[in-house]
Amino acid sequence: MNAAMAIDGGALALGGGLLALVRPALDLVEPGGVLALLATSRTVREDLPAWCRVEHHAYLGCEALPDGRDRHLIGRGALSVPRGAREQPGAPTPMPERADPSSGFAPRGARVEPGGPVYPFSLNERDRVAPPEVAQLYQQAVAAQWDATRDIPWDRVGELEPALERAVGQVMTFLAENELSALYVPSRFLPRIHPAYLEVAQFLATQLADEARHIDVFLRRARVRGVPGISSATTSRSLHSLLMLEDFAEATFLLSVLGEGTFLDLLRFIERHAPDEATAEIMRRARVDEARHVHFGVVHVRHAMSIDPTLQARLEAAVRRRAATMHGVGGVPAPLQDALTILAAGGTAPAAVARGHEAVRQLLDDMHAGRMKRLEHAGFSAEGAQRLSDLHTPNFM
Ligand SMILES: [Fe+2]
Ligand SMILES: [Fe+2]
Known part of the structure; x- marks a missing residue:
C-alpha cells in the first residue's frame, strides 16, 4: 500500500x-x-x-x-482535528468577516479542536470592530511609547506665583479625571472583542497604557509644587454618561472622535500657555498619543458607517441622549474656566487676565472648528457635524 x-x-x-x-x-x-x-x-x-x-x-x-x-x-481519521486553510509561512492570516465564539482564545490561523466551550465575546463581526488600518495603528502605537520619568524635564518646573500654581494644579486635576474615564471606558469593551480581531484589542491595550501614563504625568505635575484642585459635578456627570455606554461604536464615537478630539485642542492650548518646559513637554507628548486615539476613532466610525447605513442615526441619537443627561449645565466647569484663564494670562494682572479670558473664548471656537473637521472626516455632512458639535458636552470629554 x-x-x-x-x-x-x-x-x-x-x-x-x-x-x-x-x-x-x-x-x-x-x-x-x-x-x-x-x-x-x-x-x-x-x-x-x-x-x-x-x-x-x-x-x-x-x-x-x-x-x-x-x-x-x-x-488519518476524518474525526481528528481538521487541517483548515493552509498557512503561508510569514504571512499573517487575514481577519475573518465573522468569528465563532467557540474558537475561544485560539490564535487566528490555528486549527481548533472541536468541543471547546462558547466564549462570551459579543463583538464577532469584523466590520463592526476592526477598521482596515488597525494593525498599522498598533505598530505605530508600540513604536511611540514614552517614559513618564525619563522623557519629561521635571527639573525645569520652577516656582510660580501661587495663583498660577493653583491654576496649573486645577488644570492637571481636570485632565487626570478625564483621562481616568479614557482608561476605564475602552476597558469595558476589550473583553467583548473576539480574539480573531486581536489587533483591535492590542491597539486598545496601547491606548490604555497611554492613558495610564497621562494620568501619571498630569498628577505628578499637579503635585510637584502644589496639590490637586476641584473635581466638578459637571465633569462627573459628563464622564458618568460615557462610562454607562453599552455599544462599542457609540463609545468609540463619543470618547475618541468627540471627546479626545476636543482634548487635542485643549492640550495644544495648555502647551502654548505652559508656564514651564516640563508642562509644555507633557502636553506635547500627550497630544501625540491622543491624536492616535482620535485617528482610531475616526477610521473606526467611518468604516462602520460605510457598511451599516443605520449607524449614523444611532450615533446622533447617542449624542442627543448624552446631551439630555447634561440638561441644566450651562458651560465649561467654572474651576476649569478660571484656571485656563489664569494659565493663559500667565498670572493675575488684570490686563493679562483680559487676554487670558479672550484666549479661552478663542479656544472654544477652535474646539468647535476641530470637531466639525473630524466629524466630516468620519463621514458626517456639514449640517450633521454642526448639530453634533453644538450638542457636545461642555466638559469637553
Ligand atoms: Fe489620554
Ligand atoms: Fe486618549
Whole structure:
C-alpha cells in the first residue's frame, strides 16, 4: 500500500517518545491519507492499533520487512482535528468577516479542536470592530511609547506665583479625571472583542497604557509644587454618561472622535500657555498619543458607517441622549474656566487676565472648528457635524 508519508521510529516504544514523531506526522497528512511508520520495537505491534482506535485513526496493518523492521500503516481519521486553510509561512492570516465564539482564545490561523466551550465575546463581526488600518495603528502605537520619568524635564518646573500654581494644579486635576474615564471606558469593551480581531484589542491595550501614563504625568505635575484642585459635578456627570455606554461604536464615537478630539485642542492650548518646559513637554507628548486615539476613532466610525447605513442615526441619537443627561449645565466647569484663564494670562494682572479670558473664548471656537473637521472626516455632512458639535458636552470629554 502506498503511503503519503513515511517516518522512521527506530527502536522507540509508543510510550517512550514514538508518539512525538507519529502525531505531528499524521498532522501533515490529509484526512483519509496514509502514514507509514518504520519501527523495530515489537511492542508497537500491540500498542499502535489500540492508540489508533482511541484517536479515531485507522490502523491498516503491519508488514515485516526483510531488514527486520516493521512497516505499520495508519490511515488519518476524518474525526481528528481538521487541517483548515493552509498557512503561508510569514504571512499573517487575514481577519475573518465573522468569528465563532467557540474558537475561544485560539490564535487566528490555528486549527481548533472541536468541543471547546462558547466564549462570551459579543463583538464577532469584523466590520463592526476592526477598521482596515488597525494593525498599522498598533505598530505605530508600540513604536511611540514614552517614559513618564525619563522623557519629561521635571527639573525645569520652577516656582510660580501661587495663583498660577493653583491654576496649573486645577488644570492637571481636570485632565487626570478625564483621562481616568479614557482608561476605564475602552476597558469595558476589550473583553467583548473576539480574539480573531486581536489587533483591535492590542491597539486598545496601547491606548490604555497611554492613558495610564497621562494620568501619571498630569498628577505628578499637579503635585510637584502644589496639590490637586476641584473635581466638578459637571465633569462627573459628563464622564458618568460615557462610562454607562453599552455599544462599542457609540463609545468609540463619543470618547475618541468627540471627546479626545476636543482634548487635542485643549492640550495644544495648555502647551502654548505652559508656564514651564516640563508642562509644555507633557502636553506635547500627550497630544501625540491622543491624536492616535482620535485617528482610531475616526477610521473606526467611518468604516462602520460605510457598511451599516443605520449607524449614523444611532450615533446622533447617542449624542442627543448624552446631551439630555447634561440638561441644566450651562458651560465649561467654572474651576476649569478660571484656571485656563489664569494659565493663559500667565498670572493675575488684570490686563493679562483680559487676554487670558479672550484666549479661552478663542479656544472654544477652535474646539468647535476641530470637531466639525473630524466629524466630516468620519463621514458626517456639514449640517450633521454642526448639530453634533453644538450638542457636545461642555466638559469637553
Ligand atoms: Fe489620554
Ligand atoms: Fe486618549
